[in-house]
Amino acid sequence: MNAESTARHRARRGEGERLRGEILAAAQALLIETADTSAVSIRAIADRVGVTPPSIYRHFADKDALMMAVCSQVFAQLDEAMEKAAAGAEDPFDELCRKGHAYVAFGMAHPEHYRLVFMIKHTLTKPRTLDPSELPGTEAFQHLQDTVRRAFDVRTPGVEVPDEFATTCALWTALHGITSARISLPDFPWPPLDDQLALFVAPWRGLLEPHPVATSKPHGKSAKSKR
Amino acid sequence: MNAESTARHRARRGEGERLRGEILAAAQALLIETADTSAVSIRAIADRVGVTPPSIYRHFADKDALMMAVCSQVFAQLDEAMEKAAAGAEDPFDELCRKGHAYVAFGMAHPEHYRLVFMIKHTLTKPRTLDPSELPGTEAFQHLQDTVRRAFDVRTPGVEVPDEFATTCALWTALHGITSARISLPDFPWPPLDDQLALFVAPWRGLLEPHPVATSKPHGKSAKSKR
DNA sequence: TGTACATCAGTGAACGCGCGTTCACTGATGTAC
C-alpha cells in the first residue's frame, strides 16, 4: 500500500544476494546517522530495509558476522581512499604524509565504523576471528608498509634502516592516536589537525632522510633549521 | 547464615558512606575481573557487594554517575602513578619518558577503565558532562603539561619554542595511540613496547634540545649519528 | 533507666524495554512433464 511495500519486491530465485546488499547498506546508513553502535540492532536494520528480523539470518549467520561484513566493506573504502590520496605523491615521504592525512580524515568521517574495528577489543580467543590477517584494514596496513619500504629504498645507501614492520606500526599507532582521540573526545579543544599531523610526521622525514640529499623542495621553513 | 550475611552489616546512622565505598570497590573489581564494560551492571555490582540493586540508588543518582565515580577514582591513581614515576627524573626530558612509560603501563593494567574514559564517546551535549575539565584524567594532563613547560624552560634561550598546549596534546596523543591500540588489538604482533615508546619519545628530545648542550649522558648509540 | 517515636539504610517485587535468535509457516517463483 505504502511506498515501502512498492519499493521492496521479493527477490527472484537467484537474487538472494540482493537483500544481503540492502542489509549491509542499511547497517552502514544507521551507523552513520545514529553515530551509535548500540543503535544498530538486528531489528533496526530489518526495519530500515523494510523486512522482518528473521530474514536477516538467511544472509548472515549472526550479528557478529553482519558487523564484520559491514567493517570489511568500509575498510575496503579506507584502503581505497589512502591509495587514491597517495596517487599524486612526489616521493615516498610525501606519500606517507598523504596517506596519513587520508587515514585520519577517513576515521573522522566514519567514526562509528572506526570504533567498531579499532576501538573495540578483538581477541583471537573468540573463535570468530580465526585469522588476525582477516581483520578488516589489513590491506591498508600492508600498503602503508609498502610505502615505508619504498621510503627506506630511497635513503642514502649504506645507512642503517629501522625495522620496516616496527616503523609501520609506529606510524600507524600515531595516526590511530590522533584519530581515536578525536573520535572519543570530540569536545576537547584539539589543536588544528594539520598542525598535529605535522608534529608527528615531521620527525619521520628526519628518520628516513638523515642526509639532506633528495630534498628537492624546501618548504620555506627549512631555512630556519639551518640557522 | 553464610559468610555473606555476616560480612555485611547494615551501616550505622552516619555511616551511609560505607556502602558507597563498597559499591565503588565492587565495580572496580568487576571491571578488572571481567575485562568487559558491559558485564558491569547495576545488578552485578549489587550482587558482588551483597546488597539489592535499589540500594545503589541511595548512593548514586544513576548508572552513569556511578561509572563516572569509578573513573575518577582510577584516574586519580593514574595521576599518582605518573607523578611517582617522574619523581626520580634527572631532567624534564627524562621526566617525560618516565611519565610516558607510566601512562602506557597504567592503561594496559586497567584496560577497561581506560576504555571507559578515553575510548568511549564523551559529548558535551550530554548534560551529564557539564565541564570538560571535570573529565577524569585532567590532573594527569595538567601535570604532563607542567613537565612540558619545564622541558621548554631548560632549552637554549632565544630558540623558538612550539606551543606548550599543542605539544602536550601531541605527546598525549602518541601515548594514547600506543595504549589504545594495544588494548583493542591485543593479539596483533606488536613490536616490544619499549622500542615503540623510544621511537615516539626520541624525536621529542630533538625538538626540545636541538643544540646538544645539556646532553650529559650519551647513551652509546649517539656516536652513530655523528658518523 | 524506660518508653514512644523519628530517621533512614536497605529490601522485595515488579515495571517496561529492547535485544538476538528460533520455529513452523506462507506463498511467489521457476521447472518438469
Next chain:
DNA sequence: TGTACATCAGTGAACGCGCGTTCACTGATGTAC
C-alpha cells in the same frame, strides 16, 4: 500451452534474557522526653 510440483526468500509469533529503574515497605538505629 497447461498443470502439478519443488524451491526457497521472506513472515509472524514467540522464546528467554538481562537490563536500569520505581515503588511502597521494613526494621534496626538513634533520640527526646
